[in-house]
Amino acid sequence: MNIVLLEPDQITTTDDVWQIENPRQLQHLRQHIQLNCGDTLKVGVRNGQRYLTEVISVSEQQIRIRPIQLEAIPEKLPVHLILALPRPKVLRRIIMDAVTLGVERISLIHSYRVDKSYWQTPFLQQLNDYVTLGLEQAGDTIAPEIQLYKRFKPFVEDVLPTFISDQKPAYVAHPYAEQQMPHAIQHSCSLIVGPEGGFIPYEVDLLKKNGCQAMSLGNRILRTETAVSHILGRLFI
Amino acid sequence: MNIVLLEPDQITTTDDVWQIENPRQLQHLRQHIQLNCGDTLKVGVRNGQRYLTEVISVSEQQIRIRPIQLEAIPEKLPVHLILALPRPKVLRRIIMDAVTLGVERISLIHSYRVDKSYWQTPFLQQLNDYVTLGLEQAGDTIAPEIQLYKRFKPFVEDVLPTFISDQKPAYVAHPYAEQQMPHAIQHSCSLIVGPEGGFIPYEVDLLKKNGCQAMSLGNRILRTETAVSHILGRLFI
Structure with a gap:
């Protein structure tokens, strides 16, 4: 704090x-x-x-x-973090970390490998508390907007494209992509991180069809929470 | 896994x-x-x-x-992570993350704001298990060397300098430093991360006197575990 x-x-x-x-x-x-x-x-x-x-x-x-x-209030990172809903135990830390690091907007989405029971966790009622902890850690006061999307396809087809433009690309962290996740970017972006076990091929394809770029993080497979702070450190310097 | x-x-x-x-x-x-x-x-x-x-x-x-x-076994990051011993609860995750990210060597050190009781935690007997979890997550097989140093001053004066050279600088993550932590480096380094609450000024001075460079991460203050993956993402691309 x-x-x-x-x-x-x-x-x-x-x-x-x-x-x-x-x-x-x-x-x-x-x-x-x-x-x-x-x-x-x-x-x-x-x-x-x-x-x-x-x-x-x-x-x-x-x-x-x-x-x-x-x-002075620290500046935000110009990034919209789109995250497959993590396990309840991990949710607290990952929201807190994303807020501490200065993410501007967070969307929690469903995905094939997200257990449906995760959407019932009481922790989802406490997101505001996790945001407070993250702000208090960072010395920030401005809460990011957090949205929940319980259906993957409507989100990817109808909502996600409204966040993508030439000036604001969307990167999907994907272990098996050929391109490397960019670094030290000078523009805003959306960053999409899948569940433990990753997005299934259908989901990666649908994300790509709707304007996302799959980007590799090298040949180490990271836990979701490690990946978020690691990628943000790489994207924004 | x-x-x-x-x-x-x-x-x-x-x-x-x-x-x-x-x-x-x-x-x-x-x-x-x-x-x-x-x-x-x-x-x-x-x-x-x-x-x-x-x-x-x-x-x-x-x-x-x-x-x-x-x-193929994934390559290591050419980095020696020197970490003020974290709270037992955090120790497991931070070791696991550092191993997953490919840190080559880990030193756990004492510091003024490290509670002395942390050195008594049974978790320190389980470091090997945490290393296993990190390797299984990353798909790696090579365990990093882990050393414990229960006294700050002898470590900084006698041990640390043997790890520092022109080709291998040592960076201390320090919120109030003037220089920014470098990014996308092409050489090996030591990375020193303090305890929750940070190193005290005496410690930062002693680190600097013994060849370390204090580097800022911007004006957000990160939890130790967030800082480690964030800095590694920034240093090595």
């Missing part, structure tokens, strides 16, 4: 004194920082500004702070 | 028929592949060759296979 993220309705007080009352945030601060009055603390407002604040009071239930200075 | 990794002593049979008897491997194969006689299976021998094999028999306790063809 490199900033404390407040919700917009937490900063509507008129006297410019804000309260941190979220138990998770309070516990983290107690455990890692041990704040005292007069200390400074980095605080962001979800989808708003980021501030350096001054600590006014510290108690078990509440930390009161006052903003003293605006701070 | 993209190959099944056997230990060298499992393939000393004279008749060129090998057995898979490891319960974890058998369960994975049952769950994900459902092998039948005559199917092919990718198999590697730890620190040895990789083969395409043919399945001869399948039972609850054992799968018997026969090698039919040598396969």
Whole structure:
């Protein structure tokens, strides 16, 4: 946690004194920082500004702070991450990582090798919490848009093409592609990462027919979560 | 698991028929592949060759296979990853990822913000298992060398310099460095990644004094495990 993220309705007080009352945030601060009055603390407002604040009071239930200075928000990566819905256990980390790395938009899609039960996981109701963790890690305040698409074909045929243009290609990470995933690109793109076990040939073909380019990552096969941060490190420098 | 990794002593049979008897491997194969006689299976021998094999028999306790063809082993990345010992929970994933990505050598070191209790974790006795998982994921057979250094200063002053040369620089990932982490390098290097919370200034200074270059990753602060795959994706294309 490199900033404390407040919700917009937490900063509507008129006297410019804000309260941190979220138990998770309070516990983290107690455990890692041990704040005292007069200390400074980095605080962001979800989808708003980021501030350096001054600590006014510290108690078990509440930390009161006052903003003293605006701070810069890190830039996003111009990338739309399209991800076959991962296993619930992995979902949290992968969303958190994508947000931390600055992905602008995330789409979670179905695919043949995505177990249908994954769409029932309660974790999908908690995406907002994972986004918060990612923003707090990165020091960012702007949440990416996250969309769910439970049907592969309608997504690929009807939705995906609206995101693709000459200036904004779509790359599918595919172990058996001939072309290498590009690096240090200077434009935006969509990045499509399949499920554990990969997309089936029918799916790769349909993606290609609808404007995507299959790109190899070399001859090592990566776990989904490793692949996402690895490819983003390669694409944007 | 993209190959099944056997230990060298499992393939000393004279008749060129090998057995898979490891319960974890058998369960994975049952769950994900459902092998039948005559199917092919990718198999590697730890620190040895990789083969395409043919399945001869399948039972609850054992799968018997026969090698039919040598396969190429993916190349390593020419990098020595030096990592402040992560939390036990994270250790497994980070070792597995580093191995999957092809890191040649790993050193786990102490640092001020590494909790001393981490050195007592039983997980440190299981590094070999995590290496196996990483190799099986990547389709690799060659285990990286892993060394533990429980004292920071002697490591940085006496050991680290032996790994540094003009042809093999050492980069410390450091959020507040002025220079940017290089990308698409054509030479080997050491990559040093600090603990959650980062190296303390004394440590960064000592690393610099002993030949390391502090390199920034931009203004987003990444979790250790995200940083490792992200930086490797950037360094080697």
